[in-house]
Amino acid sequence: MIAATNCRVCGTPCPDAAFDDAGPSLTSIRTVIDVPTQVFLCENCGHAQSPDLPDLEDFYDTQYRISLDIDGHDQLYENAAGEQVFRTAYQAEMVLDIAPPIGAKILDFGAGKATTLQRIVEARPDLQPFVFDVSTDYVSHWATWIPESQQSTYQLPDEWSGQFDFITAHFVLEHVADPVAIFQDLRRCLAPKGQLFFTVPDADGNTGDLLVVDHLNHFSRASLLAALGRAGLVATSIDTDRFGGAFVVVARPGEAFDVPPPDTRPAQASLDAWAKTLLMLREQTLPTPIAIYGAGFYGSVIAARLANTPECFLDRNPFLQGQLHLNSPVLSPEDCPADVKTVVVGLNPKRAREILSSNIAWLPEQAELIYLDG
Ligand SMILES: [Zn+2]
Structure with a gap:
């Protein structure tokens, strides 16, 4: 049973979650936290929102140290x-x-x-x-x-x-x-x-x-x-x-005059697609070892849901390379281990194929690329 929520923008009650996944969930700083991932859609103004984190103020005050620990770190x-x-x-x-x-x-x-x-x-x-x-x-x-x-x-x-x-x-x-x-x-x-x-x-x-x-x-x-x-x-x-x-x-x-009518259908379609993707990641048995291309948010979502711990992440960001992320090392794509059998693409699905259409010489011959949108 989900508590009723009011829209953060217009105050209209949005009692039913349009998306409700048990978690584990990912934060924007790529940490895994044990709360459900829920999204509510407001039919009145079109806003999509998620519930407060259990300790929101403390999260930003003491935990949200984005880019703080490494000088020169950037996204x-x-x-x-x-x-x-x-x-x-x-x-x-x-x-x-x-x-x-x-x-x-x-x-x-x-x-x-x-x-x-x-x-x-x-x-x-x-x-x-x-x-x-x-x-x-x-x-x-x-x-x-x-x-x-x-x-x-x-x-x-x-x-x-x-x-x-x-x-x-x-x-x-x-x-x-x-x-x-x-x-x-x-x-x-x-x-x-x-x-x-x-x-x-x-x-x-x-x-x-x-x-x-x-x-x-x-x-x-x-x-x-x-x-x-x-x-x-x-x-x-x-x-x-x-x-x-x-x-x-x-x-x-100033005063606004031209507010477009709200349309929650695109958000609902995206949420339905995500529900399918997360189910696929949890239930599909992928040939191992597995590498995840992208150590950002998408790659982290994949790692948190996969049945197997990935062998490594592959990422072009020099600030991430050499780090351990969610218990797996982050490597340059050119350092992809030769025995990797599956590479799950942890990039924005709307751009993933285009981004990987070039610079793919590093992909081991036997490895299969798995895109999030199938
Ligand atoms: Zn609203």
Whole structure:
């Protein structure tokens, strides 16, 4: 029996889970936790959401140390041209393209180590950097280059109301329990002509997002606009091409007028496909040894559900190579053991075949490639 849940965007009760899997579940930092993976869909505004984690505040305060333990660690992403780029560099490039005004005060909300903001300010030393996060883990990283008066943790200070020409939030809003309240708080801190730039996963373009248990929000275009509208913000641009699998949004204070009708069918179709895939991973007997191509979120989902422990992960990210992930080593694809019989492709199914159509000379002759979408 599942407790009734209200939509995080519009408050409508969404009593029945559209997806309910016993777990184990994966977090966005690729840790396995023993909670069910559930997704609820709101028929009123089209929002897809997952339940709060058992101890959400503690998770971000003390556990969510993304990229913190390894200096220079970064995530590889694909830009519009299909090239692999490091995430913070690309985020900085997107913000710089919008050309914040000379001398602008720029706040990075949910900044983490604030590597993106640091890159922005290196390119634009005239900008005044401010940072905020819900953890003090990052203070030592900020201290070297941001004045203390321009740092804040846990709550956006009253004095920051109306201050910012520019607020950025890179992959933050998908994590929050009450996105409308956060948007309202960000609107409070924006100057009258200020702009909010943010990225959130696009669960339609990257369906694995629906299974990320600490992504409490899986925004659709409609639910994104509904959430902004409730906070007195209007999107001036929503781009789904710029950053693979994400919405890149620019918004400003104002009234929304053109909210598309909600449609939960794409999310439901993705969830049904995932239910089938997870069943296949659990029940199908694959020839061993098994390698998983991709040590990111998709690869981790596979490893957590497979009946056999994989021999290794294969991944092109140099920061992951050489590590042990979920008890298996991460190797460069060229180091794939010659006796591997099955390679399960742990990549976004919408892009997997294209990505593996080249650079496949490393695949052992007898090995079979298994794609998640069959
Ligand atoms: Zn709703």
